[in-house]
Amino acid sequence: MWTRASLWLRGVAPALGRQLGSWRxxxxxxxTVAFFYAHLAIFSRNSPSEMVRNIAALVVFWAIYxxxxxxxxxCLWLRFPTLKxxxxxxxxxxxxxxxxxxxxxxxxxxxxxxxxRRGFSVEGQGPGQLLGVRHRFxxxxxxxxxxxxxxxxxxxxxxxxxxxxxxxxxxxxxxxTGAPEQIVSRQGSGLVTLGLPDLRFTHERITxxxxxxxxxxxxxxxxxxxxxxxxxxxxxxxxxxxxxxxSLRLTGFGYAPRYELRVSGGPVVGSSFLKLRVFPPGVExxxxxxxxxxRVSLQVLPDLVEEGGVPSTRSLNLVRPGFxxxxxxxxxxxxxxxxxxxxxxxxxxGLELRFPEVQYWGEFVVxxxxxxxxxxxxxxxxxxxxxxxxRGRRQEVEWSAARGTLxxxxxxxPRDLSQGGx
Amino acid sequence: MSxxxxxxxxxxGVSAGLGLLGLVAWRSHExxxxxxxxxxxxxxxxxxxxxxxxxxxxxxGHLPLFGVYEAALSLSLVxxxxxxxxxxxxxxxxxxxxxxxxxxxxxxxxxxxYDATPSALTISERSLVxxxxxxxxxxxxxxxxxxxxxxAIILWRPEGERVxxxxxPTLELGFFLxxxxxxxxxxxxxxxxxxxxxxxxxxxLGFITWTAYGTLLHMHFFAHWRGRRLAxxxxxxxxxxxxxxxxIVTWPSWSTYHVFDIGLREHLR
Numbered sequence: 001m002w003t004r005a006s007l008w009l010r011g012v013a014p015a016l017g018r019q020l021g022s023w024r025x026x027x028x029x030x031x032t033v034a035f036f037y038a039h040l041a042i043f044s045r046n047s048p049s050e051m052v053r054n055i056a057a058l059v060v061f062w063a064i065y066x067x068x069x070x071x072x073x074x075c076l077w078l079r080f081p082t083l084k085x086x087x088x089x090x091x092x093x094x095x096x097x098x099x100x101x102x103x104x105x106x107x108x109x110x111x112x113x114x115x116x117r118r119g120f121s122v123e124g125q126g127p128g129q130l131l132g133v134r135h136r137f138x139x140x141x142x143x144x145x146x147x148x149x150x151x152x153x154x155x156x157x158x159x160x161x162x163x164x165x166x167x168x169x170x171x172x173x174x175x176x177t178g179a180p181e182q183i184v185s186r187q188g189s190g191l192v193t194l195g196l197p198d199l200r201f202t203h204e205r206i207t208x209x210x211x212x213x214x215x216x217x218x219x220x221x222x223x224x225x226x227x228x229x230x231x232x233x234x235x236x237x238x239x240x241x242x243x244x245x246x247s248l249r250l251t252g253f254g255y256a257p258r259y260e261l262r263v264s265g266g267p268v269v270g271s272s273f274l275k276l277r278v279f280p281p282g283v284e285x286x287x288x289x290x291x292x293x294x295r296v297s298l299q300v301l302p303d304l305v306e307e308g309g310v311p312s313t314r315s316l317n318l319v320r321p322g323f324x325x326x327x328x329x330x331x332x333x334x335x336x337x338x339x340x341x342x343x344x345x346x347x348x349x350g351l352e353l354r355f356p357e358v359q360y361w362g363e364f365v366v367x368x369x370x371x372x373x374x375x376x377x378x379x380x381x382x383x384x385x386x387x388x389x390x391r392g393r394r395q396e397v398e399w400s401a402a403r404g405t406l407x408x409x410x411x412x413x414p415r416d417l418s419q420g421g422x
Numbered sequence: 423m424s425x426x427x428x429x430x431x432x433x434x435g436v437s438a439g440l441g442l443l444g445l446v447a448w449r450s451h452e453x454x455x456x457x458x459x460x461x462x463x464x465x466x467x468x469x470x471x472x473x474x475x476x477x478x479x480x481x482x483g484h485l486p487l488f489g490v491y492e493a494a495l496s497l498s499l500v501x502x503x504x505x506x507x508x509x510x511x512x513x514x515x516x517x518x519x520x521x522x523x524x525x526x527x528x529x530x531x532x533x534x535x536y537d538a539t540p541s542a543l544t545i546s547e548r549s550l551v552x553x554x555x556x557x558x559x560x561x562x563x564x565x566x567x568x569x570x571x572x573x574a575i576i577l578w579r580p581e582g583e584r585v586x587x588x589x590x591p592t593l594e595l596g597f598f599l600x601x602x603x604x605x606x607x608x609x610x611x612x613x614x615x616x617x618x619x620x621x622x623x624x625x626x627l628g629f630i631t632w633t634a635y636g637t638l639l640h641m642h643f644f645a646h647w648r649g650r651r652l653a654x655x656x657x658x659x660x661x662x663x664x665x666x667x668x669x670i671v672t673w674p675s676w677s678t679y680h681v682f683d684i685g686l687r688e689h690l691r
Contacts, residue, residue, distance in 0.1 A: 023644035027637055034633040037626050044623040044677050052621040156619075165616065211542040218542050236545045237552075237614045249616055367616045375618055379605040386598040412587070 021074030029068045036061060069153055072146050086139035090123070091131045091396040091409075098398075098407035105404040118414045120397060128401030135395055135411075141388025144381050151378030159371030164188035166196050169275045170203040171256045171361040194368060197246050200227040206253055206362045210316045215280050222250050222362045234364075245370040252363035254279045255300050257323070257355045261289050264350050275361045276300075281313045284324075294334070294348070299324040300358065304340065311338050323355050426481045427538060429474035430495060430530065437467045437502065438527035444520025448579050457517060464506035464519030467526055471499035482540035487556040488547050488682040490671050494533020496560050497667070498526035504564030505571060508588070516585060521571030532668060537683060546614055547682065555606035562599035563667055566635075568592050570660035573653035586649055590642060593656060597635045604628050623673050624680035627666035634659050 019025065044052045085092065104111065111130055115122045120132030167184045170176050177200055186196075206222040217236075224240065225231045234240045239247035255278050261270040270292070276285035278300045286297050301313040304322030311322055325346050326336040334348040342356040396409040406413065444460030478486040478495055486492035505522025509515075546552070569592035576582040576589065607625070612618040619625060638655050641647040647655070675681045 023640055027640055030633045030637045030640070034630045034637070037630045037633070040621060041623050041626040041630065044621065044626065045673055049621050049677070052626075056621055159618075211544070216542070217545045218548075220545055237549050237610070239613065239616075247616075365616060369616070372612060372618065376609070379608065383598075383602055383605060386594075386601055390594060390598055 017074055017078060020070055021076075021078040022071075023075070026068070026071050026075065029064060029071060032064055033068070036064065065153070069149060072149050076143060076146055083139050083143060086394050087136055089121070089133070089136065091133050091398070093396050093409040094131065094398050096409065099409055099411075100413050101405050101407045102413045103404055104399060104406040108401065111399045111401075111406075115397065115399065119391075120395075130397075130399040132397045132399070133394070135392050137388050138391065138393050141385045141390075144385025144388065146385070148378045148382035148385060151381055152375060153378075155371045155373075155375030155378050157371070158374055159369055161189055161191045161371075162194065163367075163369045163371065164194060165368070166366040167251075168364045168366065169254070169361050170364055171273055171275060172203055172206055172359050174361075175202045176200060176364075196366060197242060197368060199242065199248070199366060201225060201248070203362055203364075204231055206250075206360045208253055208316070208360070215316065220250065220253060222253075224248065224364075239367070242366075244373045246366070246368045249365045249367055250362055251365050254361050254363070255302070255318070256359040256361040257298070257300060257321075258357045258359070259287070259289065259296075260354045260356055261292070262352050262354075264347065264352055269351075273359060280316065289353075292351075293329050295328045296353065297326040297328070298355075306338075318358060318360070321355075321358050325353065327353070424477075424481055426474060426477035429470065429477050430534070430538075433467060433470045433474045433495075433498065434527055434530040434534070436470055437498065437523040437530065440464075440466060441520045441523030441525075441527055444517075444523060448517060448520070448575075458514045461509045461514040461517055461519045464502060464509050464522060467502040467523050468499070468506045471495075471502050471526070475499050478540075484543050484547075485553060485556075487553065487560075488543065489541075490536035490668075490683055491533045491538045493682075494529045494536075496556070497563060498529045498533075500560040500564040501529065501567045502526045504561075504568050508568050508592075516572075516588075517575050517579065518568055518571035518585075521574055522567060525567050525571075529668075536671075544682075546679070549610065549613070551606065551610045551613060555603065555610055558599055558606055559603040559667075562596055562603050563663065565592055565599055566596035566660060566663055569596055570657050573657040573660070576650055576653035577657065583649060586653070589648075589652055589656065593635065593639060593642070593652075597632075597639060600628075600632055600635060604632060622678050622680060624666075624670050624678055627670065631659070631663050631666045634662055 040052050040056055043055060047055075104114075106114070108124075108128065108130070112122050112124075115130065115132045119134040121134065121136075122130055122132045125131055165187045167186075168176060168182055169184055170182070176182055178196055178198070183196070202225045204223040204225055207219065208217060209219040210216060211218050220236050222234050223231045224234055226240070226242075232240050234248060234250040236250055239249040241247050254275065256273045256275045257278075258271060258273045260268055262268045270289045272290070274287050276287065276298060277283060278285050278298060281301050282299065284297050284299045286295060288295055301311055301322040301324065303314040303317055303319040305312055305314045311324065313322075320341070322341070323339040324336070325339055327334040327346065327348050329349070335346075337346050339346060339355065342354060345352040345354050347353075393410055395411040398407045399405075400407075440460065440463050444457075444463070447456045447460045450456050474495060475486060478492065482492070487496055502519075502522045505519045509519045569589065572585050572589050572592060575585050604625075607628070608618045611620065611622075611625075638647075638652070638659060641655070642652055670678060670680050671683075673681070
């Protein structure tokens with residue numbers, strides 16, 4: 001039985017290989033991919049990108065990506081013998097009929113120089129005869145380009161399996177130590193968990209700048225000092241690289257007001273910085289002073305102005321903060337007030353609530369993505385491959401003084417040579 | 423009206439005029455000199471385009487690459503300059519400069535429908551990677567526009583087949599640049615959002631165009647498509663390219679990070 005199966009496989013395998021590696025199949029698959037993506041583009045008019053991403057992850061897409069990779073692999077495998085011939089340093093086609101022939105009546109030295117100038121690697125075959133080869137690495141370009149599909153696919157799959165991100169809110173002056181309470185959230189594939197990399201840093205500064213008071217960031221730079229290293233700048237589009245696969249990214253910012261609670265006319269009974277989501281102005285967040293049953297709702301107006309008794313903010317810059325405060329105890333509303341600056345207290349039930357200072361906090365993401373460098377390598381490989389192809393396919397020439405012609409295999413005759421110049 | 427705005431409109435008028443006259447000259451077999459004159463005249467919109475680009479740069483304080491209006495100007499400049507560059511290489515015998523001028527005029531006309539108020543660049547627009555991505559994108563568009571121009575010549579000009587030798591090299595160069603555009607865009611997306619691909623419609627449309635041009639190259643290499651057939655498909659795919667570059671503004675602004683106009687809908691007249 002095994003002998004029969006082996007014979008059958010030997011008979012069928014080449015035909016199957018040819019089918020799998022055929023250019024017709026690759027055309028069918030790429031056109032199918034284009035149509036699938038056209039559907040995605042149409043979907044994206046009405047659906048958020050997360051939903052489009054989910055549609056793109058349907059099994060039918062995976063089947064087509066897989067089929068494309070199989071097709072490319074089979075195609076490259078079938079053409080491997082051709083690659084070896086194309087890369088040969090010496091001309092080997094001279095025994096076959098040339099694809100073109102142009103007159104070239106010159107002497108050896110002029111012919112050698114003319115061919116070298118046009119990129120041919122020239123070798124003499126005795127007086128009055130030269131052989132030349134150029135663009136011999138063009139086929140390697142095809143291999144690089146199509147081979148890059150596998151590297152890119154490996155990159156995406158590695159990302160899918162290993163990508164993890166840890167979201168942190170770190171106030172200015174605060175040190176990140178990796179303590180669990182400093183990690184706001186973790187996102188990952190769930191397939192493999194490598195954990196948060198060993199990282200400690202201090203957030204030294206963050207500077208937001210806006211366009212004409214609009215909610216339009218023109219800059220958001222922060223300075224962090226990694227443990228034992230000099231301070232480095234992180235921008236929203238310029239992460240700090242911790243390793244080729246791990247980066248510390250700045251992704252946002254907000255206000256961290258410090259509340260101070262004291263017994264009226266007495267000592268401070270509670271004080272702490274609060275990393276609240278109160279940016280942009282108008283957004284309200286809530287906190288509970290430690291050890292007290294009260295619930296405080298807060299809005300921060302960073303550049304307070306009052307027009308006709310209505311508080312608003314002149315700009316988004318933290319210049320003269322005002323605080324819109326409402327205090328509740330269970331369902332009892334204890335009132336709402338605008339605090340004009342850090343010394344202005346809100347009085348309730350024998351307590352004074354103030355916000356003497358406001359810091360910025362930065363939102364950072366520690367991103368571990370081992371697929372990213374692989375993906376980058378795949379992209380570079382694709383570009384190098386296409387670059388090698390751009391100069392044209394392998395070309396061989398033979399110049400003969402006796403015939404007074406230049407014969408060529410592959411491509412067109414060099415344009416100026418074909419017009420009789422050298 | 424600012425100098426930049428005046429130059430923008432002058433460029434639109436000159437490109438449209440020279441382009442249409444050049445296309446009329448295509449049919450004038452008795453006056454080959456007229457064709458060469460219009461081909462060489464591609465220098466005029468190129469110089470004007472450079473002046474308009476420089477004026478807008480000075481006005482906006484940054485490279486005019488972002489937003490529909492500025493992108494129209496950049497695209498227009500790159501198309502006329504690339505077409506003229508190809509004319510220079512062929513000693514003004516190609517006939518692609520008038521096509522470049524018409525495409526430039528259409529691009530400028532589209533840009534004029536959008537707000538021209540200069541605005542500061544947002545964080546995501548401030549990066550050399552982003553600038554490189556935009557430049558490569560425009561270069562890809564310029565080369566593929568020349569490819570479309572050559573296709574039009576092959577399809578509609580008598581003796582148009584004489585330029586068919588240039589069709590495949592422009593297709594290959596355009597495909598290379600389009601790939602570089604996708605790669606640089608993906609790289610920048612990773613720097614900005616920590617993900618190299620996110621199915622933003624601009625990525626999806628760019629990828630569709632990439633697969634389409636890749637398939638066309640396969641058909642040329644393996645099915646030996648050339649001449650009029652290759653030209654017809656190249657021209658068709660150029661329309662797809664135009665949709666992927668300029669059509670993105672018709673997508674809802676929440677669906678893409680690639681609409682750079684602030685409050686686009688309010689500014690659309």
